[in-house]
Amino acid sequence: MTTHTPESAENRIDPSFHHPALFYTTEEDYLRGVGAFVRTEAAGGHPVLVAVPGPRLQLLREAVGTGDEDVTFVDMRQAGRNPGRILSMLQSFADRYPDRRPSIVGEPIWVGRTAAEVREATRHEALINLAFDGRPVTILCPYDTALPERVLAEAHRTHPVVGAPDGYAHSPRYADPHTVCRDCDRPLEEPADPLVLHFTEQDLAEVRDTAGHWAQKAGLSSNRHTDWLLAVNEATGNSVRHGGGQGTLRLWRTADTLIAEVRDRGRLTDALVGRRRPDPLSPFGGRGVWMMHQLCDLVEMRTPPSGLIVRMHLALD
Amino acid sequence: MRDGSGSVGGDAADRHVAVEYSTDDEWAAHLVRFVRAGFDKGEQVQYFADATDPRLVTRTLAGRGVDADSAVRRGQLVVTTADETYLTGSRFDPDAMIGLWRRAVENAAGQGYGNLRVIGEMSWGTRHMTGAERLLEYELRIHHEVFEQLPLTAWCFYDRRLMASEALDVLADAHLTRKGAAPRSHDRGGLSVAPLAGRPGFRLSGSAGYESRRVVAAASAALAASTAEDVTLDLSCLDHLDVAAFTDIAHAARRRASGTPLRLVGAPPALNRMMELFPELGAGLQGAGQ
Structure with missing residues (x-):
């Protein structure tokens, strides 16, 4: 078995991509594994992004210190609340330092994530391997061993290298990212009694109005109302443009979430669609899915033989 | 110097008007009212037909007591078609049109008419013609670029029988004054x-x-x-x-x-x-x- 340590400071710039998973149990583990990584990378002149859940963030800040301007701390509970927007954040960070081999700590799954969030976060972990393939970047992903066994098992499939503070090894269970994504495509649970709206191009304005009024009545806060409208607008507009000229919008609420789902005859050919911040002025578009990820708390996309399903969640908090 | 307030020949908002109709009688009533007001003020009147036979324009005026024939002879009334004039190139170009209005007003002034009045039938705007998709841009631009600058009064004739109501509404909304607009049910x-x-x-x-x-x-x-x-x-x-x-x-x-x-x-x-x-x-x- 080969052992690895994450990129060391003294080495020449390593041109390859590293994506290890670090399993930790205690705070001490965390500091030995993650804290040491951040300190070493920063000391080696590499810009570091630390995107971990709030309580861990605090731990690392205290251990690493905040004086180093090349370490950026982000609370993953906010920035990565929707797992579908994390990859864009990581790519934007790495894009800023093409010559300095940036390092990232990304902890997208924590105890308390819902099953649907974990599935999308697992998909995100798999997509990291596609998005960063061949780029000089290290992304260390800490996993709390208190997470369910099946979640930890997926980490072995999404990380080419796995380990603990004492060392890393190749993951024999590492799987092709596309395979992992397909495995994440679990059938979506059917809602009990959704509002159903069929639409074509001429109905789009009315559909926006209806979805807006429905969300207001369902209790969506005014500061999320705009997010809701923009997301519904992009999803329904995509159906008309790319999904066969028409679609079906279904709206329903759960105890704490509003859900808008759009079904059409579209296809999704690029697993990485919406995972990189687009140039809004580009004539080639590509803004819709990225915006949905930024605006929503969770986005689930499925591609059954009938076409495309986009399910967008906004929390009622 | 025009100050943009529309003082040239009255408020620009009143001089660029969308006129909607859905019967021949409504069309005739608008036509007669417009031409008669122009003659009363000693203005030159030009009619650019699209769907209507130009001869019907003069016949209708004559039939309703306007001496169109003598006005045509003395050059105060010109009835022609859009195809023969501003659409001759088989394409519509707002920039070229704005230039045409400047020259038309200068020509009218050269003939002793201080103000020019124009009716244009706009039904060509929904035909498949190169540049027709720029009609709305044109209707928007001419408020500031033409009517606030020139002594011109224009009624844009929109025949509801020839245009889809949504397309017509959007074009008519681009005018600050509308006549004959159908009430919108919702x-x-x-x-x-x-x-x-x-x-x-x-x-x-x-x-x-x-x-x-x-x-x-x-x-x-x-x-x-x-x-x-x-x-x-x-x-x-x-x-x-x-x-x-x-x-x-x-x-x-x-x-x-x-x-x-x-x-x-x-x-x-x-x-x-x-x-x-x-x-x-x-x-x-x-x-x-x-």
């Missing part, structure tokens, strides 16, 4: 755009999404073409706009010849939210993201 939930009265700029009203992209494109083209230093885009009557609409507007602001920022008024929450996601769209805009 808010059609679409997007409309009109020039601002008294200052260079436009107002978008309603909801802007993929379905209304042509309206936004026309408004953006009109914004980009405006040579005024300070141009305002009033969004206070806009419920919603999407990123494609915002991007069109941002592109237009960057293309403006004056290089001065486009002033946004009353930006809806959606615009400010998109500014958070795409701050670069704010370049060339003033009043966004606040």
Whole structure:
């Protein structure tokens, strides 16, 4: 078995991509594994992004210190609340330092994530391997061993290298990212009694109005109302443009979430669609899915033989 | 120097009028009223027909007591067709049209007419003709670029029998004065755009999404073409706009010849939210993201 340590400071710039998973149990583990990584990378002149859940963030800040301007701390509970927007954040960070081999700590799954969030976060972990393939970047992903066994098992499939503070090894269970994504495509649970709206191009304005009024009545806060409208607008507009000229919008609420789902005859050919911040002025578009990820708390996309399903969640908090 | 307030021959808003009709009688009544008022003021009157036989224009006037024949002989009334005049190139070009109006007013003045009155049948605007998609841009631009600058009165004749109601409504909304408009049974939930009265700029009203992209494109083209230093885009009557609409507007602001920022008024929450996601769209805009 080969052992690895994450990129060391003294080495020449390593041109390859590293994506290890670090399993930790205690705070001490965390500091030995993650804290040491951040300190070493920063000391080696590499810009570091630390995107971990709030309580861990605090731990690392205290251990690493905040004086180093090349370490950026982000609370993953906010920035990565929707797992579908994390990859864009990581790519934007790495894009800023093409010559300095940036390092990232990304902890997208924590105890308390819902099953649907974990599935999308697992998909995100798999997509990291596609998005960063061949780029000089290290992304260390800490996993709390208190997470369910099946979640930890997926980490072995999404990380080419796995380990603990004492060392890393190749993951024999590492799987092709596309395979992992397909495995994440679990059938979506059917809602009990959704509002159903069929639409074509001429109905789009009315559909926006209806979805807006429905969300207001369902209790969506005014500061999320705009997010809701923009997301519904992009999803329904995509159906008309790319999904066969028409679609079906279904709206329903759960105890704490509003859900808008759009079904059409579209296809999704690029697993990485919406995972990189687009140039809004580009004539080639590509803004819709990225915006949905930024605006929503969770986005689930499925591609059954009938076409495309986009399910967008906004929390009622 | 024209001051943009529309003082040339009266308020510009009253001199560029959308006239809607759906019967021959309504058409005739508008025609007679317009021509008679022009003759009473000693103005030259020109009629640009599209769907109507030009001979029917003079016959109708004569039949309703207007001495059209002698007016034609002395050059005070000119009845022709759009095809023979401004559409001769088989394409419609707003920039060329605006130049034509300047020359037409100069010609009328050369013949001793201080004010020119024009009726144009607009039914060609929904035919498949190169440039016809720029008709809305043209209707928007001429308020500031023609009617605030020139002693011209124009009634744009929109025949409801020949145009889809939604297309007609959007075009008619681009006029600050409408005559013969059918009452709208309900808010059609679409997007409309009109020039601002008294200052260079436009107002978008309603909801802007993929379905209304042509309206936004026309408004953006009109914004980009405006040579005024300070141009305002009033969004206070806009419920919603999407990123494609915002991007069109941002592109237009960057293309403006004056290089001065486009002033946004009353930006809806959606615009400010998109500014958070795409701050670069704010370049060339003033009043966004606040």
